[in-house]
Amino acid sequence: xxxxxxxxxxxxxxxxxxxxxxxxxxxxxxxxxxxxxxxxxxxxxxxxxxxxxxxxxxxxxxxxxxxxxxxxxxxxxxxxxxxxxxxxxxxxxxxxxxxxxxxxxxx
Amino acid sequence: xxxxxxxxxxxxxxxxxxxxxxxxxxxxxxxxxxxxxxxxxxxxxxxxxxxxxxxxxxxxxxxxxxxxxxxxxxxxxxxxxxxxxxxxxxxxxxxxxxxxxxxxxxxxxxxxxx
Numbered sequence: 001x002x003x004x005x006x007x008x009x010x011x012x013x014x015x016x017x018x019x020x021x022x023x024x025x026x027x028x029x030x031x032x033x034x035x036x037x038x039x040x041x042x043x044x045x046x047x048x049x050x051x052x053x054x055x056x057x058x059x060x061x062x063x064x065x066x067x068x069x070x071x072x073x074x075x076x077x078x079x080x081x082x083x084x085x086x087x088x089x090x091x092x093x094x095x096x097x098x099x100x101x102x103x104x105x106x107x
Numbered sequence: 108x109x110x111x112x113x114x115x116x117x118x119x120x121x122x123x124x125x126x127x128x129x130x131x132x133x134x135x136x137x138x139x140x141x142x143x144x145x146x147x148x149x150x151x152x153x154x155x156x157x158x159x160x161x162x163x164x165x166x167x168x169x170x171x172x173x174x175x176x177x178x179x180x181x182x183x184x185x186x187x188x189x190x191x192x193x194x195x196x197x198x199x200x201x202x203x204x205x206x207x208x209x210x211x212x213x214x215x216x217x218x219x220x221x
Contacts, residue, residue: 095152
């Protein structure tokens with residue numbers, strides 16, 4: 001069935017460093033969503049990307065959808081301790097979550 | 108306004124017992140989803156309702172799992188004869204539209220089977 005992969009599995013950064021997580025699919029995606037789950041919390045929607053090559057920004061977060069619509073990335077500039085959590089990409093058409101990237105930020 | 112609520116928040120069941128998990132979606136949300144999340148893993152899809160119709164139940168792991176949404180609002184996920192491997196957090200989500208819309212998640216029910 002449909003699989004969505006994410007790398008890295010874990011990322012430890014010093015506060016102020018940048019962070020990027022990558023999401024890859026073997027098949028073309030009609031759209032991709034990103035969610036954040038804080039430790040002990042539930043997933044919270046961040047963004048949806050639909051168009052090939054689309055780039056969206058939310059403050060320090062930049063989301064990209066690949067030209068072939070098979071990959072996506074989330075980049076955080078100058079991480080803060082509030083960015084701690086697991087970031088999931090999600091393909092809603094098939095209800096598939098990636099395995100997530102767990103981000104820890106050292107103050 | 109109120110978000111998605113789930114009850115109970117925690118449930119401990121002895122192996123072989125039946126459990127019922129409740130989800131109250133955001134009012135007016137057409138779609139409702141159930142996911143199972145094991146520790147350290149991403150949520151895994153169980154089933155999807157559009158109004159009262161169960162359009163996809165392909166993720167239900169066995170016939171011990173049953174979900175319903177009889178009036179197109181509240182939903183119940185029932186697990187019969189619980190097994191240890193059923194221990195997980197069960198997440199409910201709702202959305203305004205069909206499957207590719209933004210989903211709003213509830214806090215989850217943590218089920219522990221002893």
